[in-house]
Amino acid sequence: MSEGKRVAVMVGSLRRDGYSSLLARALAALAPASLTLDIVSIRDLPLYDADLDDDPPEAYTLFRDAVRAADAVLFVTPEYNRSIPAPLKNAIDVGSRPYGQSVFSRKPAAVVSQSPGAMGGFGANHAVRQSLVFLNMPTLQQPEIYLAHSDALFDEDGAIAEEKTRQFLTQFLHAFEAWIARTGA
Numbered sequence: 001m002s003e004g005k006r007v008a009v010m011v012g013s014l015r016r017d018g019y020s021s022l023l024a025r026a027l028a029a030l031a032p033a034s035l036t037l038d039i040v041s042i043r044d045l046p047l048y049d050a051d052l053d054d055d056p057p058e059a060y061t062l063f064r065d066a067v068r069a070a071d072a073v074l075f076v077t078p079e080y081n082r083s084i085p086a087p088l089k090n091a092i093d094v095g096s097r098p099y100g101q102s103v104f105s106r107k108p109a110a111v112v113s114q115s116p117g118a119m120g121g122f123g124a125n126h127a128v129r130q131s132l133v134f135l136n137m138p139t140l141q142q143p144e145i146y147l148a149h150s151d152a153l154f155d156e157d158g159a160i161a162e163e164k165t166r167q168f169l170t171q172f173l174h175a176f177e178a179w180i181a182r183t184g185a
């Protein structure tokens with residue numbers, strides 16, 4: 001039996017009950033007992049400014065400490081203008097600095113995107129992946145998750161409505177669990 005692993009979940013949308021938040025909560029509920037998914041808020045992070053690193057704002061420190069304490073990172077994001085929402089990119093930038101002290105380095109990662117549209121946030125998903133290369137985060141490749149028509153995914157309690165979607169997300173979580181173990185995190 002492997003030890004439990006802590007996964008820091010970064011949600012790309014600030015909308016409190018947006019589809020990304022619902023999806024992040026649904027993934028936390030579906031996760032196997034060996035994975036604990038905790039959402040790390042990116043809401044209060046000031047825009048990254050290297051000058052602030054001389055005396056970092058509390059929000060930077062809290063965020064960096066939360067990611068540092070996790071074994072892995074899961075990004076759950078919508079797509080903004082075919083790319084990554086600015087608050088999520090900002091959080092990535094904050095966590096990656098000061099130079100040489102990135103809290104992301106070598107942590108295993110996975111990326112899930114969603115959109116009410118038909119393409120499931122493919123552009124955002126791959127924009128996140130572009131940063132993960134430079135951040136040196138070994139990233140789960142399969143299964144890829146681009147959840148399309150996300151406005152129809154949830155029941156009135158905010159849970160995933162369809163069993164086949166729950167099964168797909170559960171399969172993804174088991175693959176992520178195996179990936180985390182394989183990286184030795």
Ligand SMILES: Cc1cc2nc3c(=O)[nH]c(=O)nc-3n(C[C@H](O)[C@H](O)[C@H](O)COP(=O)(O)O)c2cc1C
Nearest residue numbers: 013015018019020021078079080081082115116117
């Ligand atoms: C500034 C902005 C840009 C958007 N650009 C895209 C886009 O490029 N592709 C897409 O599929 N949806 C786009 N959308 C629609 C979002 O997918 C939709 O608002 C989604 O519900 C946002 O995620 P959330 O529910 O987690 O807040 C955009 C929305 C906003 C506010």
